[in-house]
Amino acid sequence: MSTNAGNRSLFGEILDWMLAPLLLIWPISVALTWLVAQGIANRPYDRELGEMARSLGLQVAAEAPVGRSAKNRYALAPEAAALLRADETDTVFYQVLGLRGELLSGDAQLPVPSSDEDSAAIVPWELRYRDDEVGNERVRVAYLWVAPENQINGQAGSSKLMLVQVAETLGKRARLTNEIIKGVILPQFVILPLAVLLVWLALARGIAPLNELQRRIRSRDSSDLSPIDERRIPDEVAPLVRAINDLLGRLDQSIGAQKHFLADAAHQLKTPLAGLRTQAEFAQREIDEGRSQPAELKRSLQQIALSSQRAAHMVNQLLAMARAEDKEHAARRSEVNIARIAMETVRDFVPRAFDKSLDLGYEGPDAEHSTLRVLGHPLLIRELIRNLVDNALLYTPPRGTVTVRVVEDPFGQVSVLQVEDSGPGIPESERDKVFQPFYRALGTNTDGSGLGLAIVREIAHQHEAEITLDDARQRRPGLAEADGQGPGARFTIRFHAHPADK
Template identity: 45%
Template sequence: MRNLRKRENPDLQRSLFGEILDWMLAPLLFVWPISIAFTHYFANSVASFPYDQSLREHVAAISRQISFVDGRAQLALPGLAQSFLRSDEIDNVYFHLLDHGGQLIAGDPELPVPRKPEAFLNREHSEVHFRDDEYRGQALRIAYLYLFDASAPADLGVLIEVGETTEKRSQLANKIIASVILPQFVIIPLAVVLVWFGLSQGLRPLTRLRDRIEARREGDLSPIALRRVPEELRPLTEAFNSMLTRMQHNVAAQRRFIADAAHQMRTPLTGLKTQAQLAVRETDPAELRHALRQILMGADRASHLVDQLLSLARAEASGHSQQTLVALDLDHLLREVVETWVVHALDKCIDLGYEPAGTVFIQGNAFLLREMVNNLLDNALRYTPAGGRVTARVVAQGDFALLEIEDSGPGISDEESQKVFDRFYRVEGTDSEGSGLGLAIVREIAEVHQGAASLRPNTRKVREDEPPGCVARIVFPVYRLQPPPAAIAEPVRTGGFA
């Protein structure tokens, strides 16, 4: 009934205790009638065996009293023996003796004979057989034997039958059945109670686990110790610990974002407030316009900082969640992003180039990858002086795809090349403004795509007097896709941008 109610209302709260109890007791209720049927069958077989043996002995006793004279059978059974044969307090015993023609020699004439006696009138079947029949409306168990004259030339003999009503057999079978079934009416309820008690004890670890979770402090996200957890609850506990770990990462990311935002926004907001106060007190139109331009530049820096903080938060959240990555052409995506930076590069008199590489597929998130390339190009253009160059390319090397942004900026030392990926770290001795978040965002997005980010000195120089410059390199695992999906259009290849 519980399962029926659940099918009618799938939102009904389920009880694990009730589910286990149902699945343990339902087979028992199904097997019990089968057990009764088997008990009835075997009880009748056991009860019939001693009485069949008695009938067999009666048939054998009669057969010993038969003699053949001139081919005719004669029964030498005194009346006392016949009365003893028939005497029984409960069941009636009948017998008769028939010759090969079916003529009665002695006994009860109405006692039924085998339906196909001719099938047994041969010497190969000279043994006692049994069958069930009816006589005068009573069920009979009949033992019969074909006895042959050894001196007769033909297979001629007599049929000896002894039948007995089955009252004693039924009584004995009922006693056997009762002796088996009646204790079950005590054993089964006792078994149900023991099963209920056993389940209650067996499910106590679940209760203890629930109590341990409920007793935790509100901010406690530490994993649950597996030392006393049963083997069956270990996978559930490990999954719960994994969820707690992800929650810890998310909470830590939120806290870092709040701390970073509070720390970094304080400076530009303070600057904006100072410029606004100066502008309020200023009466000279030229100085007022200068103050307004400073306010505008401060607002741009604050907006850029907010955008980078949000990008960093999205990248961190993507790293701790199951992001859907699809097959995309990294070279095509790089070309699209580079196109958006051409005007900015021209304004700074920087040669922005793009080297086509052909189709290179990776598993990625297009939004995050565009954000990563934007930060790489912004960083390269910010530190490259006027007249310098920045080159973007994708290189396929075996099972890996390399995304490189090469510039001719001031270069970087090996020690600083490791620190620049930390948050808010800025290389000393440069005049470029920035928040120090761009390369941190790059590293987070690269890790989301199972990639690795690095920054190293540039070894390729176009001119001898060119500054050393840097090469930002992101390594991605290549996605093997044959043939390319129709949804990803093949980009039209052109030369570099300048």
């Protein structure tokens, strides 16, 4: 399975996590096996060694005939000594120490128990074992303290005991330990590679559905954004596939919206461009035929200027829409004084309102006395207010009023922007649709691009602001709109705010 440089292979990652513990446990298993084998090998030989020490203890505890020396009394019979020396593999040592610790019989080089071993309470006839050395050779020692029979019967009254030790070298034990280890460890040298191979095959089989999923995705056409079939995938991969399907669904929706937007934009640009071409061709034909009159040429030039103005406005709106949808651009935020931007926007639109005989005004705190700030992108918020004011001026008839209002929350939590007009208003059935790109309310003959409110909604969304639309005043049957006093529309946008730094 090929991977790009720097990427980790899932197959290799799982294989590492499975084999690493296996390879770590194997030497631990060998060490434990050696310890267990050593214990198993010691047990029968310790039992035999202990029986030899106990038998020797029983012999030396018996009272010998009178007149024999101590050494002769506790010396082993030649037959017993020959029996101890009969082992061809290991050397057997024995030792008998008297009541005062003197050597009575056996091998003098056999060491006595250390002080640590003597620290435990001495119990007569209790058989004990230890590991020691005779010369440079390791031995296993069985030893016990023996009370002579005359002391047991109370004839001597002494509390001292005799020490009997029998020791054996470790040849047979080592050989048996090695045989046990070979019988246990050698099969592991066959089992371990086999286990690695089985793990490899199991992982390859387990990864196969992922390879199949990869093949299915790679074989798709670039335009195919349909969901991936979740019925033939492992349960562990299902959340990933569902996340991919969710992403594909959002991409499909986004691409569809972009295609629809581009188609609408092309259609909207077609009208002013067609008007430009028609007026230019008409003026050229009039000049070629020698029938051009100054008034006709002026009218054609005015239409050309109007069409070019419409096209330029459409392009500007498209650029504003692109800026509003650019999340990276909108993420660069700073403190914004909405009152200042609203006042500047009103001043910019005063000439246009004057030409249309509209009363355009501002209500709210001035820039210097504004107490709240909004964290946002100044250019986008300015574009939002401009589009709301432009929309209000566009749909309000002459002698109407347009008011831009900023209301600051006394608790310092919200800064509210309102733009209301006295125009015909927007019916409730169309209030959700007016925020769609290129949508225009029915029954209006105004010349707009249909993008302004879509831009407003997108900018509000980028700033986590709440936008609502309602009537500016109560609708009344028979209300005359000729004097600019219709029910009007009021757009309210609530921004999260915080107190200004003083």
